[in-house]
Amino acid sequence: MMDKPTNNRAWFFVLPVLVLVLFSSIVPVMTVVNYSLQDSMGVNNFFWNGDSWFRDLLNPDTEIGARFADALLRTIAFSFTALAVEVPLGIAIALCLPRRGWSVGISLVIMALPMLIPWNVVGTMWQIFARQDIGLFGAALTGIGLPYNVTQGSVSAWVTIVVIDVWHWTPLVILLSYAGLRAIPDAFYQAARIDGASRWAVFVNIELPKLQKVLVIAVLLRFMQTFMIYTEPVVVTGGGPGSATTFLSIDLVKIAIGQVDVGSAAAMSLVYYIIILTACWIFFTVMTQIDRRGDR
Amino acid sequence: MSLVLENIVLKSGADIVIDTVSLTLRRGVMNVLLGPTLAGKTTLMRLMAGLDRPSAGRLLLDDKDVTGIPVRKRSVAMVYQQFVNYPNLTVFENIASPLRVARLPAAEVESRVRHAAALLRLEPLLQRMPAELSGGQQQRTAIARALVKRADLVLLDEPLANLDYKLREELREQLPPIFAESNAILVYATTEPTEALLLGGETATVWQGRVTQHGPTSEIYRSPLNIAAARVFSDPPLxxxxxxxxxxxxxxxxxxxxxxxxxxxxxxxxxxxxxxxxxxxxxxxxxxxxxxxxxxxxxxxxxxxxxxxxxxxxxxxxxxxxxxxxxxxxxxxxxxxxxxxxxxxxxxxxxxxx
Known part of the structure; x- marks a missing residue:
């Protein structure tokens, strides 16, 4: 057997990264873990509390458990609604974009513009936009007789948040789908034309399968972002009316900072974290499997 | 029984892409288009198929003018250099796809697909997906799809260029007899003089958008009528x-x-x-x-x-x-x-x- 040369100096080079990771992730996460397992009677007065924060949180019969279950369901519903609108819409718009010529650059830039606006600016814009008295959107809807009121109607609030997210992030799906469509060799379209295939058949049998990879990425990114939505509802609705738009992240902040209920909030953030991690892992597994199938 | 190109011209803006090509492609022989990359072979094929309309000239199929008829209404099949198959359909469904569009009865589809699969030795692979096939198998699937259609015009655009040497030789030997029984007008584009000679039949040498010579393949090799044809038909270079x-x-x-x-x-x-x-x-x-x-x-x-x-x-x-x-x-x-x-x-x- 050959002895591999060992050089302990390598640790020295890795050290700065380890220190960085220690302070950026491990210490904060461990602090949260710490809070989630203890109860506090004031500053620096902690005692062991076991898993009771978690048990309360995951039991829908307790007050905090019911609240968590509600917020979780609301967040999942929001993610699915946003994805169900953004993905088909993004693909449809990508299909309509020009394929060549000077108009390509212009259309892509116009499409991408909403993505460049910071979240809280988007929120503020829409907060004004949705007002019944001076907002174009709100006033128009009220004008045609729709019962639209962001601050009082829970349906209005919910729809507004979905519309904001669609407006803000469908461009991402458009750009990804457009790139995927451009990667399909012209020969495929030609072959389909020669076969006499209809436009729908071309979409189902050529474009959609070829878009599979980019769509998985698009869905993954959009799922993560919608599942963590915070800024827009906080700015536009403040989580209301009632708790209609109180998503997990908003509820978390309310519990942690509003009520200073540190133990529950810590347990909640860990569960929240695990849910997102699991979802990402599932997506990642699916994605790599598609990759492997395509490589053969 | 033939496809006749009469003074076909194709312009793209100010550029003349195809310059007054006249050509008679007969049934029952392998019609080879020989020329270097960008000589205009693929463009000529697109014109023959009806994918593009010529700027001037006429296209006659069996003495009928088909110049303005779009590709959907013609009987054309084409095989490309890239392996073009529907990624989400099995090999069987891929081969059957033109027949499904034509709404043929299921029994007829089944028998035609089986026949083509047997000719191209794809029978054990019929339930696979294209991504699960080797390059040679993918191209054989594409060829089978062109075959089942029983089109009047079969265009093979450098079909073997992306295959490795061994597969290329094997398929090149199998192709002429497979298509011989189809009674279609066969057009085969290639950049390789050797391939043209091996395929035999008739060759048209293509150079910068013109057909420089057309005739039996071996005759063109032996006596090229102009220096362009001689250059196209010499490898190593003239x-x-x-x-x-x-x-x-x-x-x-x-x-x-x-x-x-x-x-x-x-x-x-x-x-x-x-x-x-x-x-x-x-x-x-x-x-x-x-x-x-x-x-x-x-x-x-x-x-x-x-x-x-x-x-x-x-x-x-x-x-x-x-x-x-x-x-x-x-x-x-x-x-x-x-x-x-x-x-x-x-x-x-x-x-x-x-």
Whole structure:
């Protein structure tokens, strides 16, 4: 057997990264873990509390458990609604974009513009936009007789948040789908034309399968972002009316900072974290499997 | 029974992509389009298929004018250099796809697909997806799809170019008999002279958007009518030499005088371009040949291609066996003046090999 040369100096080079990771992730996460397992009677007065924060949180019969279950369901519903609108819409718009010529650059830039606006600016814009008295959107809807009121109607609030997210992030799906469509060799379209295939058949049998990879990425990114939505509802609705738009992240902040209920909030953030991690892992597994199938 | 191209012109903006092509492609023979990349072979095929409309000229299928008829209403099948299959359909469904569009009864679809699959030896793979096939199998699926359609016109656009050497040889042998029974007009585009010769049939040499010559493949190889056809049909490239004939002698551009031997003897005085292939020259000689230096030697098993810089250009000489000529070594090239093609300044053949 050959002895591999060992050089302990390598640790020295890795050290700065380890220190960085220690302070950026491990210490904060461990602090949260710490809070989630203890109860506090004031500053620096902690005692062991076991898993009771978690048990309360995951039991829908307790007050905090019911609240968590509600917020979780609301967040999942929001993610699915946003994805169900953004993905088909993004693909449809990508299909309509020009394929060549000077108009390509212009259309892509116009499409991408909403993505460049910071979240809280988007929120503020829409907060004004949705007002019944001076907002174009709100006033128009009220004008045609729709019962639209962001601050009082829970349906209005919910729809507004979905519309904001669609407006803000469908461009991402458009750009990804457009790139995927451009990667399909012209020969495929030609072959389909020669076969006499209809436009729908071309979409189902050529474009959609070829878009599979980019769509998985698009869905993954959009799922993560919608599942963590915070800024827009906080700015536009403040989580209301009632708790209609109180998503997990908003509820978390309310519990942690509003009520200073540190133990529950810590347990909640860990569960929240695990849910997102699991979802990402599932997506990642699916994605790599598609990759492997395509490589053969 | 044929496809006739009558003075077909295709313009793209100010550029003339296809310049007045007239061609008759007959049923029952392999019609080869031979030309380098970007010569216009694929463009010609797109015009034949009806994917593009010519700017001028007519297209006649069995004496019927089909110029303006779009591809959907024609009976065309095409195989591409890339392996084009529907990624989400099985091999069976891929082959069946044109028949499904045509709404044929299920039993008919089944029997046609089975027949094509048997010809192309795809039977064990019918339930696989294209991504699970090798390149050769994917291309055989695409060919089967072109076959089941029983189209009047089958266009094969460099179908073997993306396959490895072994598969290419194998499929090239199988293709002509497979399509022979289909009674279609077959058009096969290739960049390789060797492939054209192996396929036989008739060849049209394509050069810069023009058809430079059309006729039986071996005949074009033996007597190209112009220097463009000779260049297209020579691999390694055609060796060329510009000369002037004056009395009983020829004078090269470099000022060398040679006796007007072989096919040159009977020519009237004037300027000519000589073209000859690598197997019409020999390396070495008695001092009367062309001196030069070796620039590259390509070994291909039983033969070596020696590239010799003779001052006016680089000539390729075929030498039997494996020789290790070092770059820079002095070499003499002897040209068999009985085997050269003589072209005039415009590039048209004046006299061929004797």
């Amino acid at each position: 060796n060329e030499l510009a000369v002037e004939k004056r009395g009983g002698a020829v004078i090269t551009a470099a000022g060398r005088q040679l006796p007007a031997a072989g096919v040159l003897a009977g020519l009237p005085d004037g300027h000519y371009r000589l073209g000859f292939r690598c197997d019409d020259v020999t390396l070495g000689g008695d001092g009367t040949g062309f001196p030069g230096t070796v620039s590259v030697t390509e070994l291909s098993g039983s033969e070596s291609f020696v590239h010799v810089d003779v001052g006016t250009g680089i000539w390729v000489c075929l030498v039997r066996g494996v020789h290790d000529w070092q770059p820079g070594a002095p070499a003499e090239v002897s040209v068999d003046m009985h085997r050269v093609f003589v072209f005039d300044i415009a590039g048209n053949l004046v006299t061929g090999r004797s």
